[in-house]
Amino acid sequence: MAIKALRGMRDLLPPLSEKYRTFLSRASQLAENYGFGYIETPIVEESLLFTRSVGESSDIVGKEMYEFVDKGGHRVALRPEGTAGVVRAFIEQKLDRQGGVHRFFYHGPMFRYERPQRGRFREFHQFGVESFGEKSVYEDASIILLAREIVESFGIGYTLKINSLGCPRCMGPYRQRLVEFLSVQEGLCPDCQRRRLTNPIRVLDCKEESCQEIYREAPKLLENLCDQCAKEFRELQEILDTEGLRYEVDPHLVRGLDYYTGSAFEFVSGDLGAQNAIVGGGRYDNLVELLGGRPTPAVGFAIGIERILELFELPPRERRGYYIGTLLPEGLRPALHLATQIRRREVGHLEVKVKSLRAHLKGADKLNLRYAVIIGEDELRKGSVWIKDLEKKEEWRAPLEKVVSEL
């Protein structure tokens, strides 16, 4: 039995790899326009980093981490998400003490040991941004606008959902009230009975009709925000309004990771099946402190690259480059020499099999190359080549040395 890639892990090769790189370069460019600098952090980190930041209770840490003990006896894990590592680096580089605003973008593989399905893999890739040190809700808005810019630049349709998760001042008491409410309810579905203990906020998201019936009476987070949080959430909406960004306030939008506070948002697509989130993000003002840094407000998002790649097509590639071939064995040396020179500046496909002109043209056409440069008997004798523009259907002859100089 041949060795295959592990379950939920895929190879990336053309033509998909081309799409992948196109996405990355455009997203990176936009992030740079917004003042973000590229950061790379290790794929493997101490397990503790993720259990602390993502949260013990989350599925990601509870059962989805690729975790092992390395040869030095350290408990390490493949990163299940990108934020924790960036925050760790931010603190380790003492940027929290330096003050000011620091903005980073990153991309790379993430790992979660889950059952694969459409849009969900064990190794997947994210493009993310993180902004540190800016408390203003205008930063939240800027980040949402950056995500919008990226998504729209590929012509992708989406729905933006936003919510506020409040701050410790309002979330703590709210959670308390919700737990009290839940503790006296009868007839919750098994899932909700479990969530009631592990992650009470999540019950509001339950798809069971009977549960939703019950939750109609439950205390609402948005009605329990403190004045500050309520004001900021209102302001965020006003900013999005002025920027012409349509959104839905979704009180059930609860980001899955424990570290979120304040505004939360998600871009979802209707064309992806069950895993429909393409961008997820929000504010996490407590995380830096939680991981041992100076208290620093922060906000960011992550884009699921595999998911977003499903939602757009690249325009067809235009014809370009040179095909170099020969009709007789003696032509191979000059053909190789010519190809080598062309390749310094342009795409040059050298066909090393001697074949008929017809076959060469077929090959050049199939490879979507613009010019066929052929060395036949006459050309070999005269030190020239025969060139055909496959697009304009024009053909001519040129001295060997002039081909390159006229590129």
Added chain:
RNA sequence: GUGGGUGUAGCUCAGGUGGUUAGAGCACCAGAUUGUGGCUCUGGGGGUCGCCGGUUCGAGUCCGGUCAUCCACCCCA
């Protein structure tokens, strides 16, 4: 972790009720009067029928197991 669907050529798939050398389309390679591409035509290469076991004179086809994959739940990017 739970449920359902699917595993036959590189890809998409045909192969009633078991029965000779397992097929098609696409892709690939070669050719269609001598040095002219996309269309068309002809030919060619390529298959442990996922794997293991069972039933049977005989299994791609029936049964069991196993693995893989897809979709959904859960959760999330």
